[in-house]
Amino acid sequence: MITPRRTRLLRAVDLRAFQRAIAEVASYNDPWTAQDCVVMVPTHVATEQLKRTLEYLSFIPDNPKQHATDTGSQLIAWPHFVTRRAWYTLMHGRLKNPLRLLTDVEREVLLQSASEDTIRSGVEPPFEVRPGLLPEILTFYDILRRQHKTVNAFERVVTEQLERDVALDRGARRLLEQTRFLVSVFRHFEQKIEESDGLDEHALRALLLTNPCLQPVRHVVVTVPDQAASENGLWPADFDLLTRLPGLERVDVIATEQMLQSGLLERIRERLPGIEEEQCSRLTDPTPVRLMMVDGKRCRVVRDREEELIAVAKDVKWARQDGPESGDGVDIADDSTAVVFQRPLPYLYLAKQAFGACGVPFETFDALPLAAEPYAAALDLVFACTASKFARADLVALLRSPHFKFLVDESAVTYEEVSALDRHLAQFPYDDVPIELKRLLREPPAEPSPDHDLTQRAARAALKAVEELTHLASGGRTSVLLTSVLQFLTNHATVYDGTDSVDRRLLQVRATIHGVLHDLGSAHVSHHDPESDLGEVWANIRVWIERRAVQLESDQGGVQLLDAQAACYGCFSSVTIVGLIEKDWPQQRSRSIFYPSLMLEQLFQSSPVSEKPPESSQVARNRAERARFRDLLGLSNDQLRLSIFTLDHLDQDALVNPSTFIENLETLPGTEVSPVDEEARHPVRIKIDEALMLGTVDPSVVQEEVAEWLSLRLASNDLSESKRSFSHEDQSEGITFSPTRVERYLACPFKYFAGEELGLEEEREEFSRVSPLERGTWLHEILEEFYKDWRGAINDENIDLALDRCAGVMEKVLTTHKTAQSLPQAERTLERSLFLGSIAKRGLIDRVLRFDAEQGLAVVDRLLEHKLKGKFKFKSSSGTRSVSLRGVVDRIDLLPDHTFRVVDYKLGQAPNPKLAVQLPIYAVCSEQDLADRPDGPWKVKDAYYLAFKKERLEAPMVKKGELEQALDDGQQRFLEAVDGIFQQEFPVRPAEPFNCKYCGYSTVCRKEYVEDS
Ligand code: SF4
Secondary structure, three states: OOOOOEEEEEEEOOHHHHHHHHHHHHOEOOHHHHOOEEEEOOOHHHHHHHHHHHHHHHOOOOOHHHHHOOOOOOOOEOOEEEOHHHHHHHHHHOOOOOOEEOOHHHHHHHHHHHHHHHHHOOOOOOOOOOOOHHHHHHHHHHHHHHOOOOHHHHHHHHHHHHHOOOOOOHHHHHHHHHHHHHHHHHHHHHHHHHHOOEEOHHHHHHHHHHOOOOOOOOEEEEOOOEOOOOOOOEOHHHHHHHHHOOOOOEEEEEEEHHHHHHHHHHHHHHHOOOOEEEEOOOOOOOOOEEEEEEOOEOEEEEOOHHHHHHHHHHHHHHHHHOOOEEOOEEOOOOOOEEEEEOOOOOHHHHHHHHHHHHOOOEEOOOEEEHHHOHHHHHHHHHHHHHHOOOOHHHHHHHHHOOOEOOEEOOEEOOHHHHHHHHHHHHOOOOOOHHHHHHHHHHOOOOOOOOOHHHHHHHHHHHHHHHHHHHHHHOOEEHHHHHHHHHHHHHHOEOOOOOOOHHHHHHHHHHHHHHHHHHHHHHHHHHHOOOEEOHHHHHHHHHHHHHHOEEEOOOOOOOEEEEEHHHHOOOOOOEEEEOOOEOOOOOOOOOOOOOOOHHHHHHHHOOOOOOOOOOOOHHHHHHHHHHHHHHHHHOOOOOEEEEEEEOEEHHHOOEEOOEOHHHOOHHHOOOEEEEEEOHHHOOOOOOOHHHHHHHOOOOHHHOOHHHHHHHHHHHHOOOOOOOEOOOOOOOOOOOOEEOHHHHHHHHHOHHHHHHHHHOOOOOOOOOOOOOOHHHHHHHHHHHHHHHHHHOOOOOOOOOHHHHHHHHHHHHHHHHHHOHHHHOOOHHHHHHHHHHHHEOOOOEOHHHHHHHHHHHHOOOOOEEEEEEEEEEEEEEEEOOEEEEEEEEEEEEEEEEOOOOEEEEEEEEOOOOOOOOOOOHHHHHHHHHHHHHOOOOOOOOEEEEEEEEEOOOOOOEEEOOOOOOHHHHHHHHHHHHHHHHHHHHOOEOOOOOOOHHHHHHOOOOOOOOHHHHHHO
16 A cells, blocks of 8 residues: 655745755754655765755754744754665665665676677677676666666667668668667566675665565655756656655655746656645845956956866955954855856866965865776776786886885885886897896896896896786686786785875775775676686776766865755855856766667657657756756855856867856846956955965965975075076086086076986986987997097098998997997897998998098098086176186097187087087187197187088088177177076076977976966
């Protein structure tokens, strides 16, 4: 017998009346009775907001509950606040000895088994059943059942529709094949659920209708709409349960008028026939919401999402300037301000940056995707290692990962040890890494390198990891593989002390991921445990990680960040709705990947004989979202702001259009428009960096590393952007400069600062066996050795002899040079042809010698790799100065007329002569240096690069104009750069922004920030 029940629809005129209605029907004076009531909310975030709102409403003088009861008791007990899913779990817990509830992982494993059985029975799918497809099939099955459709009904309706077109339409044939496959999978799946030791949601629903609960739920308060209006709403099967659940005596559905008028009212009347309708009480004299206008516009327009949040921070600071004080400052950790978005991402990621930079606390109860956490990426390294058969880059990345530790003799290998191993392995790029590791440990080199011990320890750790992972990669039962992966992760997990908040979060993420692996392993043991390989297991794990989220830690209070659904349950004095772009408001409903929407709408049509044609699901959703938006406009007790951005960074900086929802805002009832003139407002320094740069510096606003940095910064009198106040040990004239480094300063002062002052290593591209630096060293050595013995000029007569001799020198260098010794034969041949040339291309040596022969200059002597060291005099517009300098000139050719020319080899391009100082400085210094020779003085005649990337090879210092002028310009540039370095001016100022593409410091220099300012 069905329990008689009272079913009411409480119609609320706005969100404030909606919340008061919840407070009124869901607050009890008796805690025991409250235990039999559930309030259905859309999400966990909505629950948190609703609890706060109800507490607030309980203690204000016109508490609706106090009006509703005459007992005089002040005790208010709250019922259970549950999402739809939690409602089922709660009712399952109240049944007498029910079978356990199957987890999502178990259901998916059962579905995998059903799918394999179907294929074995000869029903082939028209697609490949990959791990990512199984959740989609399961979701489709759940939708069918929640729409109150059986598998038989699905088969009948869809097959009937498709069979009509099958003769003419290939697409229909494919859909029919798909339907046969899905129907068969669903039947196998249902049978497996029945045979298992558990229940799923659908079996539980059937059980709840026939088996009364030990302690029934007597009162259900529905505050969510239906599925057509919200993805967290109730399904037809849920409404059916509400009408027939034994023991249920009262159902209260609460909705706003806006939402009801969007189409929900008809659907509720249809789902809950005979429902009584009542108007909720409302505040007699509600405060009108003030829609704050900026620059005469109802909606603030900024560049991107980050600026939207910074603008909110600015509003908060303005609002709090005259606000309540807490302790020793203005209290800005107030939770009466809300930022409402349609989708949490990327706002939640940006909030940390934007609000953090402004010193405005914020709070959110949303979760972030697990897949975006660093530990999930670290897990990727484990599988990448086995997939690439332990490629050097993958293995080194795994050993370096801070999430893992690899022990050797009970101590973890260090970053330096792994780097030493990396350098060692880089010498054998084509060799199998595990074999090389074994060789390294078995045959120590005759002449061990200085970091041999470091390499050995890292090699031992690497080989152990390789052996463990190789064992895994051999395949086996799925559950065994999952357990072994988990074992590997647990054995090598980094130990954190758990005191730091970052570490707590890491531990939480790690535990969640380990939990996924554990649950998958257990589900396979219990239901279906096929043979698989590591690649399949990883694909499966990844699918699960991508669907999980991890809760953000949030216990500090502050501006509330929440989505539109949850916002409906909050109570705020200031609300800013952000991201009002066409793409998000309304949001597109996700579509089925199996059938066209029209076909599904016909399948799920609730009443076959309907007076009106059914609305498409997207139309119903759009209308509901518009209704929710209009409700949100009246949510605040005081101020409302609307915000939109123009550039969408998620869509490659595409320009975006405003949402159609913000049209016709002037017709809003109960809203006052309050213009805000930002220009006239008190200036507020929004970001901490602005406060530090522009205002009186208060060191107490920053802590830890930032505080340390600030004390360094304050030690310098000049805080302008271009000054870096890192201590320079030798700030006097005692600094020795090198033209190469000064050239680096001229290319970009920050690049110099990062490399020379901070000592940061430049991030370099991976080279194959031979780096340009090594090749350049060999070239210098070959030419030095050759010219040492070749005294005279090179001309057409002796060029062949010169080439032969040079080839001999090259062979010697390639066999004796340490870095060339390890070259395999094939590589050595390649390098040889690079230096000597081939039929297709002239070699480097060939080009240098032929160039010298073409010049036909008689040479008295050649000074090779000539060292310059000491104080040299340089001319500038303000007079002559001495600077200490150290450098090596590649070659100085002394000519018969007592002049000389400077030659510099460049394997790449010659530098821009307007920025280069090497040639003029070498020329000037060489002249001063050679003046002391017994055969001196010598006068500079010329200077040029031999640049091998240049077709003509020669790149002279003086292209047009005077030599003197070129030398003067070079000295002027050099001295200006020297002054800049003395004064520690290191701004981000690339001389040729194009080169930033190849700069190894681009990730640390904040070039974009400077460009934007
Ligand atoms: S990326 Fe460009 S601006 Fe940044 S340090 Fe390098 S050269 Fe300078």
